[in-house]
Amino acid sequence: MNIDKRLVRKESLEKLFDILKQNSKKIYAPFLKNGKTTFGNAENYAGISNGYIQTSQSSKDIAFPRNEHILSFSRNKEGMSVKGIDLKDIPDVILWGVRPCDAAGIGELSSIFNWDYKDEIYNDRLSKITVFGFSCNTSDEYCFCTSVGGNPGNTAGSDILFTKLGEDGDYLAEIVTERGAAVVLIAPELFERSEITGKDKFLAEVQVRFNQEEIKEKLDRFFESKEWISQSLRCLGCGACAYVCPTCACFDLQDESHGKKGTRVRCWDSCGFSHFTLHTSGHNPRDVQSARWRQRIMHKFSYMPERLSVYGCTGCGRCSRACPADMNILESLISIQEVTI
Amino acid sequence: MVDLIKRAKELLETSAVNVVIGYEQGSGNKTRALFVRKAEDADKLIFDSRCVQNLAAYVTKKEVKEMGKMAVAATLPVMRSLIQLASEFQVNDSNLLVLGITPGSELIEFGNLADLETFVHKYQIEIDVRNKEILDKLEKMTQSERWKFWIDELSPCFKCYACRAACPMCYCHRCTVDFNQPQWIPVPSHELGNLEWHIMRAIHLTGRCIDCDACYNACPLSIPINLLTKKMLADAKEHFGGYQPSLKGDHLMSTYKPDDKENFIH
Numbered sequence: 001m002n003i004d005k006r007l008v009r010k011e012s013l014e015k016l017f018d019i020l021k022q023n024s025k026k027i028y029a030p031f032l033k034n035g036k037t038t039f040g041n042a043e044n045y046a047g048i049s050n051g052y053i054q055t056s057q058s059s060k061d062i063a064f065p066r067n068e069h070i071l072s073f074s075r076n077k078e079g080m081s082v083k084g085i086d087l088k089d090i091p092d093v094i095l096w097g098v099r100p101c102d103a104a105g106i107g108e109l110s111s112i113f114n115w116d117y118k119d120e121i122y123n124d125r126l127s128k129i130t131v132f133g134f135s136c137n138t139s140d141e142y143c144f145c146t147s148v149g150g151n152p153g154n155t156a157g158s159d160i161l162f163t164k165l166g167e168d169g170d171y172l173a174e175i176v177t178e179r180g181a182a183v184v185l186i187a188p189e190l191f192e193r194s195e196i197t198g199k200d201k202f203l204a205e206v207q208v209r210f211n212q213e214e215i216k217e218k219l220d221r222f223f224e225s226k227e228w229i230s231q232s233l234r235c236l237g238c239g240a241c242a243y244v245c246p247t248c249a250c251f252d253l254q255d256e257s258h259g260k261k262g263t264r265v266r267c268w269d270s271c272g273f274s275h276f277t278l279h280t281s282g283h284n285p286r287d288v289q290s291a292r293w294r295q296r297i298m299h300k301f302s303y304m305p306e307r308l309s310v311y312g313c314t315g316c317g318r319c320s321r322a323c324p325a326d327m328n329i330l331e332s333l334i335s336i337q338e339v340t341i
Numbered sequence: 342m343v344d345l346i347k348r349a350k351e352l353l354e355t356s357a358v359n360v361v362i363g364y365e366q367g368s369g370n371k372t373r374a375l376f377v378r379k380a381e382d383a384d385k386l387i388f389d390s391r392c393v394q395n396l397a398a399y400v401t402k403k404e405v406k407e408m409g410k411m412a413v414a415a416t417l418p419v420m421r422s423l424i425q426l427a428s429e430f431q432v433n434d435s436n437l438l439v440l441g442i443t444p445g446s447e448l449i450e451f452g453n454l455a456d457l458e459t460f461v462h463k464y465q466i467e468i469d470v471r472n473k474e475i476l477d478k479l480e481k482m483t484q485s486e487r488w489k490f491w492i493d494e495l496s497p498c499f500k501c502y503a504c505r506a507a508c509p510m511c512y513c514h515r516c517t518v519d520f521n522q523p524q525w526i527p528v529p530s531h532e533l534g535n536l537e538w539h540i541m542r543a544i545h546l547t548g549r550c551i552d553c554d555a556c557y558n559a560c561p562l563s564i565p566i567n568l569l570t571k572k573m574l575a576d577a578k579e580h581f582g583g584y585q586p587s588l589k590g591d592h593l594m595s596t597y598k599p600d601d602k603e604n605f606i607h
Binding site: 033034036038056057140141142229233234238239242244252254256265267268270273275287288289290320322324326328331 | 500528
């Protein structure tokens with residue numbers, strides 16, 4: 001559909017929130033906890049943060065929860081009985097305050113969950129999410145969305161994208177999808193018809209730092225490079241980067257049993273962990289951290305474009321901000337681009 | 342840190358060590374670990390108040406050990422960690438040289454771990470005032486209030502294990518939480534899984550944790566998990582007269598004295 005542009009007065013945002021709550025909508029929005037901005041169930045508008053560059057965690061766990069019960073099982077006289085989850089129990093959710101890099105990440109995550117097997121639970125959750133994107137008017141040295149095909153006012157992935165027009169201004173609302181249009185119908189009086197142009201001047205400036213096609217081409221010949229070792233010596237091998245990433249999709253399946261009953265849980269996992277690739281024989285094909293760090297970069301910038309025709313990074317910079325050892329993905333990519341093979 | 346750079350260069354030029362582990366300028370206002378293997382790269386070494394990552398976490402890593410003899414630029418918490426690691430047979434005089442940075446920012450090179458231990462024992466491990474106040478507050482809570490506090494604090498934990506990775510004492514090749522047949526600790530990061538993981542971590546570190554706060558600093562969600570180990574440290578002080586890492590290896594949790602208090606048995 002063509003993007004419909006409307007004006008939303010700054011005081012109307014709170015009204016919109018209240019009307020959606022009155023319509024029994026579940027709203028997830030960013031709020032502050034322990035000095036970090038993170039998504040959570042928003043009960044009132046006043047608790048929502050708005051001064052953040054980026055939330056410390058991505059919003060991916062609304063579609064891909066860190067622990068997802070995928071089935072339950074029990075043993076009785078007749079044998080085992082297995083029951084899947086009831087998709088009807090998955091609620092409709094409005095994701096409020098998503099940055100464009102996270103909204104773009106939904107497409108990348110979806111390409112993984114629909115590669116060969118179509119993941120029913122993931123797709124059902126996604127079909128019940130309405131994304132309220134909020135453009136960026138600030139950025140920091142970790143942001144690089146423009147190097148990976150995004151921009152601070154990118155509409156991709158959002159159902160409605162709000163852009164603040166100036167420091168204390170009203171909002172431009174771009175109605176991107178039918179799902180966004182359905183929200184407008186709930187409170188049409190708040191979305192005023194208006195001729196707004198020049199959105200770009202209100203957006204953060206994020207410089208292009210590398211060319212991802214060049215990186216991809218380089219990586220094809222870079223597998224055995226010593227650069228991986230020097231880049232990753234300080235990597236501690238935790239999963240912080242993967243868990244805050246909007247596109248990392250690796251998971252582990254765990255059975256939790258209590259007597260004759262139990263559940264199967266899909267839990268986040270990370271290629272940064274040494275046990276991620278450990279075989280039952282004891283052999284580990286990625287025995288050192290440099291091989292794991294290489295996997296992280298190769299997966300996002302070589303394997304995903306090859307197999308899924310999308311890159312696996314939205315330039316949100318979260319992994320670099322979260323890393324306890326200051327592994328900086330932007331810096332690594334620039335050095336890969338600059339190194340001669 | 343001119344002295345450190347100069348000494349690092351000498352050590353590498355004379356092949357006295359194969360690698361010097363220190364800090365360099367990182368991204369933004371951060372500092373980060375630097376592994377200097379060539380003398381000319383030693384100029385990147387820095388030291389200032391931002392250098393708080395515990396570098397002792399690297400000395401047990403396979404890739405680092407394989408480099409051969411290492412020198413570590415060690416602040417007091419790093420020195421303490423290295424003594425504890427030596428008592429657990431993870432480092433020794435043949436593979437480690439300590440370039441100590443004193444609390445007054447002076448460089449002091451230790452010929453051996455015994456000398457390092459003597460230096461380390463001049464300083465008591467003291468819980469800082471701010472955290473002491475929080476511990477007191479927690480102590481005064483009712484059991485249900487304390488339960489609510491910890492459920493609330495631990496609920497965001499997604500088990501990235503950055504706390505474990507950043508801790509020098511968490512060097513096990515296979516951690517209890519990585520076992521899933523049988524599961525000792527629930528793997529999912531739900532309420533019970535998070536509680537059991539953090540309690541187990543604190544218990545495993547009692548009498549070994551040197552209170553460097555690496556776990557808290559590493560947590561991407563800033564969960565105050567260091568309060569658990571601080572509480573164990575405070576209890577160790579109250580019941581056993583405190584804790585100092587020592588080469589003798591008389592660890593608090595694995596030794597017994599006939600006059601130990603038994604008032605915890607009800």
